[in-house]
Amino acid sequence: MTAPHRRNERSRRAILDAALALLTETGYSRMTIEAIAARAGVGKQTIYRWWRSKGAVVLDALVDGLPAAAALPDTGDIHADLRAVIRATVAEFADPHLSATTRALTIETLADAELAAQVRDRLLRPQLDQVRDRLESARRAGQIRDDAPLDQVVELLFGPIYHRWLLRTGPLTEPYADTLVTLALTAACQPTVGPATERQPDLHAE
Amino acid sequence: MTAPHRRNERSRRAILDAALALLTETGYSRMTIEAIAARAGVGKQTIYRWWRSKGAVVLDALVDGLPAAAALPDTGDIHADLRAVIRATVAEFADPHLSATTRALTIETLADAELAAQVRDRLLRPQLDQVRDRLESARRAGQIRDDAPLDQVVELLFGPIYHRWLLRTGPLTEPYADTLVTLALTAACQPTVGPATERQPDLHAE
Amino acid sequence: MTAPHRRNERSRRAILDAALALLTETGYSRMTIEAIAARAGVGKQTIYRWWRSKGAVVLDALVDGLPAAAALPDTGDIHADLRAVIRATVAEFADPHLSATTRALTIETLADAELAAQVRDRLLRPQLDQVRDRLESARRAGQIRDDAPLDQVVELLFGPIYHRWLLRTGPLTEPYADTLVTLALTAACQPTVGPATERQPDLHAE
Amino acid sequence: MTAPHRRNERSRRAILDAALALLTETGYSRMTIEAIAARAGVGKQTIYRWWRSKGAVVLDALVDGLPAAAALPDTGDIHADLRAVIRATVAEFADPHLSATTRALTIETLADAELAAQVRDRLLRPQLDQVRDRLESARRAGQIRDDAPLDQVVELLFGPIYHRWLLRTGPLTEPYADTLVTLALTAACQPTVGPATERQPDLHAE
DNA sequence: GGTTAAGCGAGACGGTACGTCGAGTCTTGAC
DNA sequence: GTCAAGACTCGACGTACCGTCTCGCTTAACC
Numbered sequence: 046m047t048a049p050h051r052r053n054e055r056s057r058r059a060i061l062d063a064a065l066a067l068l069t070e071t072g073y074s075r076m077t078i079e080a081i082a083a084r085a086g087v088g089k090q091t092i093y094r095w096w097r098s099k100g101a102v103v104l105d106a107l108v109d110g111l112p113a114a115a116a117l118p119d120t121g122d123i124h125a126d127l128r129a130v131i132r133a134t135v136a137e138f139a140d141p142h143l144s145a146t147t148r149a150l151t152i153e154t155l156a157d158a159e160l161a162a163q164v165r166d167r168l169l170r171p172q173l174d175q176v177r178d179r180l181e182s183a184r185r186a187g188q189i190r191d192d193a194p195l196d197q198v199v200e201l202l203f204g205p206i207y208h209r210w211l212l213r214t215g216p217l218t219e220p221y222a223d224t225l226v227t228l229a230l231t232a233a234c235q236p237t238v239g240p241a242t243e244r245q246p247d248l249h250a251e
Numbered sequence: 252m253t254a255p256h257r258r259n260e261r262s263r264r265a266i267l268d269a270a271l272a273l274l275t276e277t278g279y280s281r282m283t284i285e286a287i288a289a290r291a292g293v294g295k296q297t298i299y300r301w302w303r304s305k306g307a308v309v310l311d312a313l314v315d316g317l318p319a320a321a322a323l324p325d326t327g328d329i330h331a332d333l334r335a336v337i338r339a340t341v342a343e344f345a346d347p348h349l350s351a352t353t354r355a356l357t358i359e360t361l362a363d364a365e366l367a368a369q370v371r372d373r374l375l376r377p378q379l380d381q382v383r384d385r386l387e388s389a390r391r392a393g394q395i396r397d398d399a400p401l402d403q404v405v406e407l408l409f410g411p412i413y414h415r416w417l418l419r420t421g422p423l424t425e426p427y428a429d430t431l432v433t434l435a436l437t438a439a440c441q442p443t444v445g446p447a448t449e450r451q452p453d454l455h456a457e
Numbered sequence: 458m459t460a461p462h463r464r465n466e467r468s469r470r471a472i473l474d475a476a477l478a479l480l481t482e483t484g485y486s487r488m489t490i491e492a493i494a495a496r497a498g499v500g501k502q503t504i505y506r507w508w509r510s511k512g513a514v515v516l517d518a519l520v521d522g523l524p525a526a527a528a529l530p531d532t533g534d535i536h537a538d539l540r541a542v543i544r545a546t547v548a549e550f551a552d553p554h555l556s557a558t559t560r561a562l563t564i565e566t567l568a569d570a571e572l573a574a575q576v577r578d579r580l581l582r583p584q585l586d587q588v589r590d591r592l593e594s595a596r597r598a599g600q601i602r603d604d605a606p607l608d609q610v611v612e613l614l615f616g617p618i619y620h621r622w623l624l625r626t627g628p629l630t631e632p633y634a635d636t637l638v639t640l641a642l643t644a645a646c647q648p649t650v651g652p653a654t655e656r657q658p659d660l661h662a663e
Numbered sequence: 664m665t666a667p668h669r670r671n672e673r674s675r676r677a678i679l680d681a682a683l684a685l686l687t688e689t690g691y692s693r694m695t696i697e698a699i700a701a702r703a704g705v706g707k708q709t710i711y712r713w714w715r716s717k718g719a720v721v722l723d724a725l726v727d728g729l730p731a732a733a734a735l736p737d738t739g740d741i742h743a744d745l746r747a748v749i750r751a752t753v754a755e756f757a758d759p760h761l762s763a764t765t766r767a768l769t770i771e772t773l774a775d776a777e778l779a780a781q782v783r784d785r786l787l788r789p790q791l792d793q794v795r796d797r798l799e800s801a802r803r804a805g806q807i808r809d810d811a812p813l814d815q816v817v818e819l820l821f822g823p824i825y826h827r828w829l830l831r832t833g834p835l836t837e838p839y840a841d842t843l844v845t846l847a848l849t850a851a852c853q854p855t856v857g858p859a860t861e862r863q864p865d866l867h868a869e
Numbered sequence: 870g871g872t873t874a875a876g877c878g879a880g881a882c883g884g885t886a887c888g889t890c891g892a893g894t895c896t897t898g899a900c
Numbered sequence: 901g902t903c904a905a906g907a908c909t910c911g912a913c914g915t916a917c918c919g920t921c922t923c924g925c926t927t928a929a930c931c
Contacts, residue, residue: 051881051923074362077912088883093914124445151417152361155354156280158419165418173420194430196421197411201434204410205403211357211413212371213364214379215402224400227445228407228438235441237433239330259903283891294904299893463897463907486774489886500909505888536857560773563829567770568692570831577830585832606842608833609823613846616822617815623769623825624783625776626791627814636812639857640819640850647853649845651742669875669928697917706878711919 052095059085060092064106069142073103073149100153100160107146108167117175123183124230130176131202132222138210139217151211173199180233189233201229258301265291266298270312275348279309279355306359306366313352314373323381329389330436336382337408338428344416345423357417379405386439395439407435464507471497472504476518481554485515485561512565512572519558520579529587535595536642542588543614544634550622551629563623585611592645601645613641670713677703678710682724687760691721691767718771718778725764726785735793741801742848748794749820750840756828757835769829791817798851807851819847 063084067076078099082089096102120126137143150168154161180195189198205225209215269290273282284305288295302308326332343349356374360367386401395404411431415421475496479488490511494501508514532538549555562580566573592607601610617637621627681702685694696717700707714720738744755761768786772779798813807816823843827833 051879053882053922056882078914079912082883086883088881088885089914090884090916091882094881148361152358154417155358156278161419165420169418170420194434197427197430197434200411200414200420201407201438204412204414205406206410207414207417208406208410211361211417212375213367214371214375214406221403224403227443228400228403230445231441231443232407232434232438234444235437237437238440239433239436262903284893285891288904292904294902294906295893296895296905297903300902463905465896465908468908490888491886494909498909500907500911501888502890502910503908506907564770564773566829567766568690573831577832581830582832606846609839609842609846612823612826612832613819613850616824616826617818618822619826619829620818620822623772623829624787625779626783626787626818633815636815639855640812640815642857643853643855644819644846644850646856647849649849650852651845651848671876671927674877695917696919700878704878706876706880707919708879708921709877712876 053091056085056087056091057095060087060102061106061109063087064102065110068103068106068146068149072145073099073152078102098153098157098160100150100157101163103146103150103153104160104163104167107150111168117179119179119182121186123179123186123188124226126179127176127202127230128223128226130179131206131226132219134172134203135206135217135219135222135225138206144210173203176202189230190236193233198229198233201232202226259297262291262293262297263301266293266308267312267315269293270308271316274309274312274352274355278351279358284308304359304363304366306356306363307369309356309359310366310369310373313356317374323385325385325388327392329385329392329394330432332385333382333408333436334429334432336385337412337432338425340378340409341412341423341425341428341431344412350416379409382408395436396442399439404435404439407438408432465503468497468499468503469507472499472514473518473521475499476514477522480515480518480558480561484557485511485564490514510565510569510572512562512569513575515558515562515565516572516575516579519562523580529591531591531594533598535591535598535600536638538591539588539614539642540635540638542591543618543638544631546584546615547618547629547631547634547637550618556622585615588614601642602648605645610641610645613644614638671709674703674705674709675713678705678720679724679727681705682720683728686721686724686764686767690763691770696720716771716775716778718768718775719781721768721771722778722781722785725768729786735797737797737800739804741797741804741806742844744797745794745820745848746841746844748797749824749844750837752790752821753824753835753837753840753843756824762828791821794820807848808854811851816847816851819850820844 060081063081064076067080067084071080076099078089078092081087081099081102082092092102096105117130118126138147150164154164177195177199180189180193180198183189184191184193184195202225206217209217209221215221266287269287270282273286273290277286282305284295284298287293287305287308288298298308302311323336324332344353356370360370383401383405386395386399386404389395390397390399390401408431412423415423415427421427472493475493476488479492479496483492488511490501490504493499493511493514494504504514508517529542530538550559562576566576589607589611592601592605592610595601596603596605596607614637618629621629621633627633678699681699682694685698685702689698694717696707696710699705699717699720700710710720714723735744735748756765768782772782795813795817798807798811798816801807802809802811802813820843824835827835827839833839
């Protein structure tokens with residue numbers, strides 16, 4: 046691979062900025078590499094040299110514009126803490142503007158496994174891990190079952206949101222968020238019903 | 252709209268067949284209207300005359316090849332019944348071949364709200380409703396809480412599967428399916444934890 | 458090949474006109490297919506569909522704009538008649554504008570044998586044949602040697618002009634033209650000097 | 664200009680060799696500066712620093728590989744001496760390999776007047792001058808007319824060859840060469856026909 | 870003999886044009 | 901009026917080279 050120290054930082058910035066601007070102005074699918082290059086005052090080749098696809102550029106642009114993930118607040122009240130973050134997440138997905146970008150990027154990931162991994166690890170994992178960490182702290186505090194599969198509880202929270210957003214099967218509102226948190230926590234706190242199931246491997250075990 | 256009684260059934264079939272074939276052969280995103288027309292031995296116009304987009308053709312092709320949804324078996328054991336259907340669903344998503352098609356359609360869904368509604372109502376809703384109906388029967392049998400929000404419980408089952416499939420955050424296995432069913436049923440059966448939340452409107456109330 | 462009756466005459470004309478215009482405005486080498494298409498209000502594909510190269514378009518444009526070759530005037534005075542046509546030819550090559558186009562097309566023919574044949578047969582041969590015909594008439598009138606190789610005499614007239622034009626070894630003026638005609642006719646009229654040479658085959662013999 | 668004493672001879676050689684190799688391998692028009700640089704293991708800038716264009720490089724490469732021009736043999740028989748050199752010239756143009764190179768350089772010549780002058784003076788003039796010198800000697804020996812325009816006689820010999828080669832209007836054979844010599848010498852030896860023409864300035868008069 | 874500016878390889882850069890692809894529209898004749 | 905066929909305009913694709921521009925490194929000339 047090319048030594049990255051030769052890379053022109055000014056161009057890199059211009060491209061990411063242009064991508065972000067076009068993303069909000071014209072939407073992902075109507076945005077073209079050619080337009081990004083023109084807007085950034087850059088040759089197309091310079092984009093192709095450093096990124097594999099439109100999706101990769103947008104991903105970089107988004108990650109680049111994101112604040113570093115801080116830990117979730119831990120008030121000691123797991124229910125309240127989760128409600129806050131899930132409400133925020135639901136609101137984000139409900140916002141047509143933010144939603145459009147996510148939607149667009151999701152499309153790209155469906156067709157490009159490499160990109161999907163990047164999106165997952167650089168954009169989403171941090172958010173999921175925040176919640177997981179908060180749940181772990183709650184478990185240590187005895188607020189949720191010892192054998193609760195934390196990863197799946199996290200998915201219990203985010204999965205339905207994605208589902209509803211993706212398939213538009215219902216509104217994304219605050220009461221919805223609250224019910225969701227309650228359901229997930231009930232599943233995580235109460236003793237399980239039904240036959241015992243094999244313990245799921247913890248994806249985060251080191 | 253053009254009167255459909257003039258429509259050439261032979262062409263319609265050829266187009267849907269070609270679409271299905273190309274879908275599995277070349278994948279959704281590399282498949283073009285032009286290719287469908289060529290493969291079907293049909294003028295491009297004939298496709299544009301009857302369908303709004305590539306996604307619409309594919310949707311028709313898929314729905315066309317699908318069996319009508321029958322009701323889920325009801326053995327009286329809600330846990331066992333759900334486990335069966337969720338295991339099947341997880342297996343379907345884990346299968347690379349079936350998964351490719353779903354993936355394809357999901358892409359289009361993301362970019363086209365009109366199509367999304369069609370996919371949701373013609374392809375997915377029947378499946379979700381089967382599960383919802385089974386849950387309703389369980390509620391009547393007193394096996395789950397009276398005030399459990401059935402729609403959200405359904406999403407508690409399917410959301411995480413979509414999420415894990417979409418983001419590839421973990422394997423889609425049988426034990427995973429079983430744990431998922433247990434968690435969802437726990438949430439639906441056990442008394443809720445945390446503060447009371449506003450009752451969600453039932454999406455199916457008439 | 459595609460049935461030509463489907464071809465859009467309006468586009469064809471627009472392309473040839475645009476090519477001719479650009480040829481005189483910007484010169485051959487700075488003229489691009491893209492510019493022709495834009496100027497003609499035509500998709501690039503339409504040019505690529507019907508022509509193999511820029512040179513082919515220009516050739517068509519030139520041939521298209523040319524009057525049908527009439528026979529040279531025959532006053533009975535071969536010397537005067539040739540002087541007229543050779544003076545005109547020399548003037549044409551001396552004109553920077555006309556010359557530029559010829560020069561450009563010649564470049565193209567050097568790299569493309571197919572095109573070269575077209576240029577030779579459709580653009581140049583008619584002109585050469587006019588002169589040859591006039592020489593033949595002079596031979597019949599007993600004004601030049603019976604065994605004079607007419608094709609080579611024609612080349613004796615045009616070859617040096619091309620040479621001088623191509624290599625810029627000297628000015629292209631009227632006196633030059635006149636001397637050239639005199640030399641060529643001397644070669645054609647006077648008895649040959651030196652050892653007898655094998656009779657060259659007449660390229661036009663039927 | 665940059666002081667040439669700093670110039671890296673190894674690079675110069677590598678570039679000229681690479682140019683010559685690519686010329687015969689891929690042909691002039693498909694050969695690029697980038698390819699020459701890559702092949703020579705040299706930075707592009709090193710080429711641009713010392714040559715103005717692709718043609719200039721090729722010219723240098725060709726001149727570099729050429730023997731110095733010696734005087735033509737002078738047996739006293741002007742016809743025999745010319746026949747020898749013209750036969751050789753015709754053979755050279757008939758050879759597809761040598762011809763390709765000439766063709767290549769001629770292309771560039773057409774588009775670049777500065778280069779044309781170089782080619783003319785460094786490559787062609789020596790050859791033409793050899794013939795001219797031989798003719799001059801013949802004139803002194805009384806073998807050709809006193810007032811014969813030697814420059815134009817030279818062109819009478821070479822022009823038709825170029826013409827036939829360029830336009831591919833006929834074969835380049837020995838008998839053709841011989842006829843050509845006879846015609847040119849007839850024009851130069853015999854009294855002129857037709858009206859007297861203004862004496863052409865001798866291009867070589869000092 | 871050490872310093873220093875040049876030439877050097879490498880290759881990124883902003884550009885221009887390439888030739889191709891597919892979109893969606895339009896036209897032609899056959900049925 | 902629908903169909904197969906396919907030409908049309910349009911716009912973007914990803915690539916190839918252009919000629920210019922740094923970057924460090926090497927090297928030869930002049931102190």
